[in-house]
Amino acid sequence: MAVINENYLKLAGSYLFRETAHRTAAYKEAHPEADVISLGIGDVTQPLPPVCIEAMHKAVDEMAQADTFRGYGPEQGYDFLINAIIESNYKEYGIQPDEVFVSDGAKSDCGNIQEIFSTDNTIAITDPVYPVYLDTNVMAGRTGLLQSDGRYAGVTYLPCTAENGFVPALPEKRVDLIYLCCPNNPTGTTLTREQLKVWVDYARENDSIILFDAAYNAYISEADVPHTIFEIEGAKEVAIEFRSFSKTAGFTGTRCGYIVLPKTVMGKTVSGEKKALNPLWNRRHTTKFNGTAYIIQRGAAAIFTPEGQKQVKATIDYYMENARLIREGMTAAGITCFGGINAPYIWLKTPDNMPSWDFFDKLLKEVNIVGTPGAGFGPCGEGYFRLTAFGSREKTIEAVGRIKDQLKF
Numbered sequence: 507m508a509v510i511n512e513n514y515l516k517l518a519g520s521y522l523f524r525e526t527a528h529r530t531a532a533y534k535e536a537h538p539e540a541d542v543i544s545l546g547i548g549d550v551t552q553p554l555p556p557v558c559i560e561a562m563h564k565a566v567d568e569m570a571q572a573d574t575f576r577g578y579g580p581e582q583g584y585d586f587l588i589n590a591i592i593e594s595n596y597k598e599y600g601i602q603p604d605e606v607f608v609s610d611g612a613k614s615d616c617g618n619i620q621e622i623f624s625t626d627n628t629i630a631i632t633d634p635v636y637p638v639y640l641d642t643n644v645m646a647g648r649t650g651l652l653q654s655d656g657r658y659a660g661v662t663y664l665p666c667t668a669e670n671g672f673v674p675a676l677p678e679k680r681v682d683l684i685y686l687c688c689p690n691n692p693t694g695t696t697l698t699r700e701q702l703k704v705w706v707d708y709a710r711e712n713d714s715i716i717l718f719d720a721a722y723n724a725y726i727s728e729a730d731v732p733h734t735i736f737e738i739e740g741a742k743e744v745a746i747e748f749r750s751f752s753k754t755a756g757f758t759g760t761r762c763g764y765i766v767l768p769k770t771v772m773g774k775t776v777s778g779e780k781k782a783l784n785p786l787w788n789r790r791h792t793t794k795f796n797g798t799a800y801i802i803q804r805g806a807a808a809i810f811t812p813e814g815q816k817q818v819k820a821t822i823d824y825y826m827e828n829a830r831l832i833r834e835g836m837t838a839a840g841i842t843c844f845g846g847i848n849a850p851y852i853w854l855k856t857p858d859n860m861p862s863w864d865f866f867d868k869l870l871k872e873v874n875i876v877g878t879p880g881a882g883f884g885p886c887g888e889g890y891f892r893l894t895a896f897g898s899r900e901k902t903i904e905a906v907g908r909i910k911d912q913l914k915f
């Protein structure tokens with residue numbers, strides 16, 4: 507009999523969204539008349555920008571003719587998309603076409619990147635956190651067992667709470683790999699350029715690598731928040747950046763993202779010889795991935811046109827107006843909240859430090875609103891609660907009104 511990868515047995519169940527769905531369904535069944543509104547969704551709801559639809563239709567037509575048909579494309583992505591990405595986002599940092607790898611999304615990239623590193627590496631993650639970073643390292647065997655405090659042995663957790671302004675402190679013990687997500691899911695908060703520089707400097711001094719998830723960069727509205735880690739001096743030696751068209755342009759169901767991995771980012775062999783990471787990722791990507799669909803890459807490239815940029819901005823403005831309504835409504839209701847300015851997430855402090863699952867039940871029962879308990883994102887998420895701005899304007903206004911006028915605490 508084949509022996510399994512027992513690291514998978516260490517994983518905690520994907521309990522969070524299953525449990526919120528289960529409790530919501532049970533409530534709806536018992537109260538069929540209730541108008542339950544979800545502010546828990548972590549998915550976009552507005553359609554793709556018209557420029558993407560047009561570009562994808564055109565690409566479909568190309569596929570219908572032998573002389574314009576495309577089969578396998580370059581695994582790393584077509585030049586037309588890579589060049590558009592660099593021209594729009596990375597020109598001033600000198601990023602080269604062979605430092606950009608187009609993929610089917612940032613979840614795969616964030617999960618797969620750890621394969622090019624030894625399982626002996628130590629990792630640091632923020633707490634609370636997007637679960638992909640942690641779970642993929644558990645699967646790879648880079649952690650011990652899940653402990654009773656909700657943490658895996660052998661992992662360095664970087665608490666991000668209201669007390670430190672959601673800015674993680676540097677680890678006491680040196681780590682090899684550091685996952686940072688900015689703007690952050692789930693807290694909706696950010697690091698300023700100055701705060702991110704502290705991490706880049708740390709990585710340079712300690713020969714660490716920063717895995718920088720910038721999936722929400724399109725939502726940044728404040729001037730001192732970096733749009734890319736490569737704005738920070740020295741980052742090209744220590745950072746890998748993850749980007750996605752999902753939250754930027756509604757590609758959650760369409761699938762396209764990319765990694766930027768400068769050739770100057772180095773690791774070492776066991777014997778201490780320096781090796782660039784870019785060729786390792788290139789080898790991994792071209793061996794295990796056969797390219798994002800041509801039609802999808804054409805759709806993605808369209809968002810970099812002036813018209814595409816306008817359309818993307820209009821949708822993001824729509825979500826961010828929802829975020830503003832939620833933030834101001836919660837504040838008016840006397841609830842302390844964070845985020846919602848550079849990200850579509852609002853992170854509430856639960857009233858009187860109520861456990862986040864109790865607050866979930868209270869919100870569902872008293873005002874028929876669904877959100878996401880902070881404890882589901884890590885032990886430091888306890889006492890917090892996530893609302894998202896991805897709903898419709900109408901439902902968002904209705905939900906905020908109910909919390910303001912009817913929630914008792």
Ligand SMILES: *Cc1c(COP(=O)(O)O)cnc(C)c1O
Nearest residue numbers: 611612613636691721750752763
């Ligand atoms: C949504 C999200 C992503 C994007 O994932 P895709 O696979 O590109 O859809 C990546 N990181 C975080 C933190 C996210 O919330």
